[in-house]
Amino acid sequence: MTTQKSCFNYRYILLVLCMFFILPTTTLASSLTLSGPEAVIKEGYFTVSVRANDMSELNRVTIEVASDSNFTESTRQFPALGDFKDISLTGFSNGTYYLRARAEDTDGQSYVSNTVEVTVKHYPLWQALTLFFIGLVIFITLVATLLLLHRQWIHSKQHKHHD
Amino acid sequence: MTEFALETSTGITIIILFGVFWVAFGYWLGRKNRTHEDFALAGRNVGFAFAAATAMATWVTSNTTLVAPQLTYQFGIWGMIGYSFAALGLILFAPMAKRIKELLPNGYTSGDFVRLRYGNLAWLVFIIISVVYAFGWLISLGMAGGILLESLSGLDYHIGMTTILVICVGYTLFGGMRAVIATDFIQALIIIVGVSFIAYWLIDNVGLESIHSNLTSEHPKLLDLLFPAAVMFLFNNIFFGLGEIFHSNVWWSRALSFKKGVAYKAYLTGGLLWLPIPIVTGFIALAAPQLGIFPPSPDMIGPTVAAAVLGKVGAVIVFIVIFSALASSLDSLLAATSDLVTQDIFHKKLKPKASDKTLMRFNRSCILGLGIMTWLLCLPRIATLGALLNFAGAFVASTIWPIVLGLYQRRLTGSYAACAMAFGTLFGMLGYFVIGFYVAALVSCAVSGLICLVGIMRSNKQFDWNQLDEGEQIHADK
Incomplete structure (x- = not known):
């Protein structure tokens, strides 16, 4: 029992160490998140926000919109304006849309965010x-x-005037 | 890094140059002010050209230059056309202005009229509505200044907003209504020439056909004439515009400051000159998807697209046009709101025997105080301009019927007018929160209208119009 517990602790520490070394290269990838409206949109326009641990590392932020969660059908791309990380999208017809953000770090490496579903x-x-x-x-x-x-x-004014 | 259309330093330089010019001009004009009537109503002697220009320029505001493109970006064709219908406010106010001048030859404010026509209860409700609206508009203008500078030159929102407020407070403080109307005249010329130039350049460079084909394939809803939220928005915007103009002292003080016989023609001309401007500014937003421009906030779309299409020279023109539009409205609103506070609250309620000099001093302090309060409220960027403005729609649309009927109809009593404004506002706010900002004014006007109708049907009193003429009561300094 005691031996087994000790082995587990070693493995746990090793895992943490691995994570520690891996972490710097995956910071942007793992922290790139997209958030959007949760309620049903009734006007066809909405705003989505892209966030990451180090916002200054994000370049060329683009929102991809598709009508399926695998992004295989009618995917459209909407680039963010300059350094801004919020994007207002408009003119959507009835339907369910899947959105994800794509961004590059300072080395040109491309990353993809989580997928957001907007109805x-x-x-x-x-x-x-x-x-x-x-x-x-x-x-x-x-x-x-x-x-x-x-x-x-x-x-009545004219009438009074005549009188 | 972001490539802004203008260098931050260029943006600041333009603002400082214009600022120094407007403040110096205001100071120069202010030297002619001898009495409070001179300061508040420009001596009641404004001629047709200045009158039409100030009506048009004041109505070209952050609404027209930033919110019209925002609503076009959100609601498509209806956003653009619906917005231009706000010209009906000026056009329909034309006959009313004539009547106002006749009924209140010595009047100062719209509050004066409501107090004398309907009594203190209705006056109180009216003043609350006016103050909420004035602050809504002031905040939207201050915010628009910050957004304008941020979108075009990357200058921090807070710095831009503060600079524009300081300039407008500065020249209104020195020159009063005389400065407001004179600067409006110059600003109207800049707006008309600038907007015509932008329209020509956009159509020549981008082309209607390419914009149409992009919208058809990528954003078909923006071209849909049966776009439900946009269809709801149409009459809401009309009632919002009517409510803004019919109740606001900005327009009443102008009607009272114009020479006799000028008000009707001036408002009609101002409205007709204003009508095409939202079409042009709104059209700019329709080009955004084709140009791949998707702003962080929809109220930034107008200047961003214009600057992207027109380049640096165009960006300078856009900057000057929007800055002029903002200044022409901000100064008018500061002057009119401080007149309302000075005349309706300070003079009529607190110090009826105040001397002319005291009133002028108090009026100036009000302008400064309003400027500081607006600045504080603009610090947190609380909502988009469109949403903020349309919240005020719930308030102002409730005054449409009481004002129209109050001016011409003897039977509507003060208690019904107060109920119409209070319940109209409450139901309008309910519509705002339950359905959306695009129904607030419509619901408010409908409820208020129904209460007024009941009031007229149930009343058998006849108001005596002579009660409206209080005569001149200001005591000159000895």
Whole structure:
């Protein structure tokens, strides 16, 4: 029992040492993370953020968007602007999209982040059109009221002037 | 490292040169101010050219130069067209301005009108709405200054925001309304020439066909005329624009400062001149996907794309145009809000016998205080410009019906007007949080309108218009 426990400790220490030596070369790869909206998107636009342990090491950050989690179908790429690590994406139709970030370190080595799933489901058209027509009715009523009342005032002013 | 369109030093140099010019100009104009009426309303003697220019330039603001591209980037074609409908605010205010000038020949502010027409309760609700809106707009303008400098020159947001606030507070403090209107005139000329130049350059260099084909294949929703959120946004934006203009002292103080017979033509011309500007600034955002530009925040899209397409010279022009747009609105808002506080709270409620000199001194302190508060509130970048502005939409749209009916209709009483504004705002905020920012103003206006309708149907009182004329009450220094 005692011997077995001692062996385990040695292996554990060896593992930690290995991790320690491996760690510097994988810092960026293991820490490159992409975060996006968790709720269902109803407007077709959203913002995603790329993070890493050492942000200054990140170059050429690009977001890849695909309609399948293996990124084999209709993959599109959206480059980040300059040094910024947040990216606003827009104009998405209904559907589920898979996003991941791709970035390079200062040596030109390419890394890929985790995959984020974003669901876009626009408001039903009937709901939008209902609000549209409510707005239209209120607007027409408002303009008609304003012009009518203004005209009445002008007429009454002219009437008083003649009197 | 990021390649910004302008060197940071170039951005700072432009800001300092313009800043020194505006402040010196404000100081020079301010020497002619003898009374508080001179300072607050430019002696009530502004002619047509200056009047139309100040209406148009004040309405071209961070909304038009930064939020119109943001909303186009988010909502596509409807974002652009819907935004331009905000011109209806100026156009429909034209007849009202004529009526305001007639009803309140000695009036100073929109608050004056609400207090005299509806009484203290409605006045209180109105003042809360006005203050929330004024701060929302002031913060959005301060933030826009920081965002502009950051997107074009990489200058830290806080430094850019602080610089623009200091300049605008500076020349408004020295020159009052006279400086605001005179600088607006120059800024309007810069905006019209600059925007026409950018539109020509964009169409000539990028081309409509290539933008259209890219959007069709990569972002079809932006071209979709049945894009649900965008369809909801359309009338919301119209009501937001109407609410902003109908209630805000920025527009009332202008109507009162114009010469007799000028206000109607000035607002109509200002609105028509303003109409195409969001189309141009919004169009810039549609070119973004084709150019491979995806900003960190959607409100940065306008200047970023313009600078990318137009190069360094273009970036300088964009910078000057947007800076002029921001300054022309920021100064107007500072002046109008401080007038509101000075006249409605200090003069009418706290010191009715205040001398002319005291009022002028208090007005200047208000401008400075507002500048400092805006700076403090701009420090944390709390939301995107579009979201921040549209939150205010829930507040201002509730004032549309009480203002229109209050100006022309005798039967609406103060208690119903107060309820309409309070409940309109509450329901608008509910819409903002439950559905989204693109319905806040629509819901607010609808609820407020219904309450006003009930108020008119149930009331049998007739308001006496003569109660609106308080006469001149300021006591000149001996």
